[in-house]
Amino acid sequence: MSEAPRNGGFLFMIKVERYKLFVNSKDFEKIYNASVSEVLKHHKNCYDIFFREVVKFSLDNRFCFILYEDDNPIGYEVIKINNKKVNGGFTFILPEHRGKKYSYLLREKMFNLLKDEVDEFSTYIHNSNTTSIESAKKIAKKLLLNLKISDTIISPDGIDKNIKKYTIIPE
Secondary structure, eight states: OOOOOEETTEEOOEEEEEOOTTTTHHHHHHHHHHHHHHHHHHHTTSHHHHIIIIIIHHHHTTOEEEEEETTEEEEEEEEEEETTEEEEEEEEEOGGGTTSSHHHHHHHHHHHHHTTTOSEEEEEEETTOHHHHHHHHHHHHHTTEEEEEOSOEEETTEEETTEEEEEEEEO
């Protein structure tokens, strides 16, 4: 269990579960379906590749983490792990639950669950996503890890200066 944020005087129980087929797969399906329109915003030209290479890979290898408020799925994170390195991923929190530091709690719990499986965590964050940038900095600081930030990303479309790669590694 994680911290329970207060919201208007109400106390919510927050938890993160690792994806398990037939245990919480219906919860993931529900929250994923709610996220498809947002996924399409970020991966409109390559949704099939995103689903196959990130989502399906994550589910098949149990690299998916579901965030619950009480017993309701409100977010998830899918990642890829290769050679003890996480490279990329996608986080989704339902719009009505954003701004409550839930993505931070989700990643913090995910890091704790993966600490024996992963040596390095890299993700790509758009420069305008200041909340995610601050979250990456806070997590690295709280877990006493180093944060390395790249200046530019080379994508199939060329150099992208609007996105940076954030890599969290042991000190």
